[in-house]
Amino acid sequence: MWRDASTWAAEAAAVFAKDWRCEFRTRYALNTLALFAFTTLVVVSVSLGPLGVSAAKGTPVLPTLLWLILLFAAAAGLPRSFVHEEETQTATALRLAATPSALFCGKLLYCLTLVAALEVLITPVYLAMMSLEVHSPWLLVGTLAAGGYGLAAGSTLIAAMIAQARGKGTLFAVLAFPVLLPLLLLAVELTRHAVSGEPAGMALTQILLYDGTVTVAALMLFPVVWNP
Amino acid sequence: MKTILAWLLWLWMCLVLYGAFLYARPAMGFAAGQSSRIVFFHVPMAWVSMIAFLAAAVWSARYLLGGRRAEHDRAAAVAIQLGLLFGVLATVTGAMWARIEWGAFWNWDPRQTSITLSLLFYAAYLALRSAVEDAETRGRLSAVYALLGVVITPFLYFIVPRITFSLHPEPLVNADGKIDMDSEMRQVLFASFLGFTALFFWMHNLQCRLQALADRKSAHFYE
Numbered sequence: 027m028w029r030d031a032s033t034w035a036a037e038a039a040a041v042f043a044k045d046w047r048c049e050f051r052t053r054y055a056l057n058t059l060a061l062f063a064f065t066t067l068v069v070v071s072v073s074l075g076p077l078g079v080s081a082a083k084g085t086p087v088l089p090t091l092l093w094l095i096l097l098f099a100a101a102a103g104l105p106r107s108f109v110h111e112e113e114t115q116t117a118t119a120l121r122l123a124a125t126p127s128a129l130f131c132g133k134l135l136y137c138l139t140l141v142a143a144l145e146v147l148i149t150p151v152y153l154a155m156m157s158l159e160v161h162s163p164w165l166l167v168g169t170l171a172a173g174g175y176g177l178a179a180g181s182t183l184i185a186a187m188i189a190q191a192r193g194k195g196t197l198f199a200v201l202a203f204p205v206l207l208p209l210l211l212l213a214v215e216l217t218r219h220a221v222s223g224e225p226a227g228m229a230l231t232q233i234l235l236y237d238g239t240v241t242v243a244a245l246m247l248f249p250v251v252w253n254p
Numbered sequence: 255m256k257t258i259l260a261w262l263l264w265l266w267m268c269l270v271l272y273g274a275f276l277y278a279r280p281a282m283g284f285a286a287g288q289s290s291r292i293v294f295f296h297v298p299m300a301w302v303s304m305i306a307f308l309a310a311a312v313w314s315a316r317y318l319l320g321g322r323r324a325e326h327d328r329a330a331a332v333a334i335q336l337g338l339l340f341g342v343l344a345t346v347t348g349a350m351w352a353r354i355e356w357g358a359f360w361n362w363d364p365r366q367t368s369i370t371l372s373l374l375f376y377a378a379y380l381a382l383r384s385a386v387e388d389a390e391t392r393g394r395l396s397a398v399y400a401l402l403g404v405v406i407t408p409f410l411y412f413i414v415p416r417i418t419f420s421l422h423p424e425p426l427v428n429a430d431g432k433i434d435m436d437s438e439m440r441q442v443l444f445a446s447f448l449g450f451t452a453l454f455f456w457m458h459n460l461q462c463r464l465q466a467l468a469d470r471k472s473a474h475f476y477e
Binding site: 183187188190191192193197200201203204205207208211212215228229232235236239240243247250251254 | 318371374375378381382385386387390391394395397398399401402405406409410412413414416417
């Protein structure tokens with residue numbers, strides 16, 4: 027029993043380490059993700075004008091834009107984690123090397139670290155550029171953590187699916203956005219509360235519930251997606 | 255036997271039409287009482303689209319667990335196509351009624367929001383199907399997506415009412431557990447529920463058989 031658990035964890039850790047080693051050879055995902063998010067941020071900021079939006083309008087509008095930037099950046103960078111395996115034809119070797127659930131957790135951990143890096147990079151710049159004052163910073167941190175986790179978990183499962191289909195880039199957005207939409211609505215709502223200083227309310231419970239649901243569903247469905 | 259059932263269904267739907275326009279009285283308390291007759295079509299169609307999506311999930315689960323048989327995959331896909339059809343019809347009839355009663359076709363009422371978002375989900379299902387060529391892979395991936403749909407879309411029903419505000423009439427089974435309709439309206443509405451549900455399964459059966467024939471023909475063509 028313990029032996030099984032430790033080999034499972036070792037497999038997941040090996041997948042995670044392998045993905046980061048590959049990533050550091052090219053830095054493709056890091057560069058695209060960070061640059062994509064930063065470019066979008068600049069576009070948003072410039073198009074809002076040098077004065078930005080007034081404080082009264084900022085609270086409802088700016089959290090939405092922050093999450094849209096994060097969502098589109100994730101859609102640009104995360105599918106690669108599986109598409110890359112199919113393109114270089116390493117998927118079969120991976121099927122032999124790891125059990126599906128361990129593989130999924132390794133990949134999820136990799137996507138999670140990418141999303142976390144993205145959030146750490148983008149959020150402070152965004153808040154500074156938009157001069158958005160956050161009244162409850164810890165709620166914002168919690169929202170970014172829960173929202174980032176949901177984003178990574180949903181994207182990992184969808185990425186595994188679209189890697190086996192045609193038209194991968196556009197298909198990812200088409201399939202992932204309806205799945206991530208409830209998460210996005212909740213994250214925007216919570217970020218608004220964090221900015222205005224209102225209590226979190228029901229949305230915090232629901233976002234955690236969403237994260238749990240997606241994780242369980244993904245762990246149950248991933249073996250079917252992965253093994254032909 | 256099937257022909258007799260189809261004729262019975264036709265007769266039943268004629269009765270529903272008769273009941274909807276001539277037997278039930280117009281509802282009170284609306285700007286245009288006659289417009290309330292749309293309830294006999296709008297609500298059953300929304301109901302059928304929900305039944306269709308649930309049925310698709312059941313067929314998808316049977317496909318994944320029961321030996322990957324092509325007929326289960328086909329049944330799930332056809333159910334989602336029909337669910338989208340009835341969902342779009344429910345949305346359009348709802349919008350028409352909203353124009354008469356609330357003055358605008360569209361106002362992101364919670365029910366309008368959630369149905370639009372769930373229709374987006376199932377439209378994506380069809381996009382996924384058309385993007386995979388191999389029949390086995392297509393069945394597998396789309397079954398996974400359909401099952402994901404029944405765990406993700408319920409979230410919308412909790413979230414959306416909080417962020418939008420509603421003018422919608424109370425749902426049929428409301429918090430008090432009673433139905434605010436007179437007995438004629440109730441009779442016609444339940445007859446219509448029954449008729450539309452039977453109509454869905456009849457259309458589903460026809461479409462599945464047509465699809466099976468088309469699949470067999472194309473398999474023969476490639477031999």
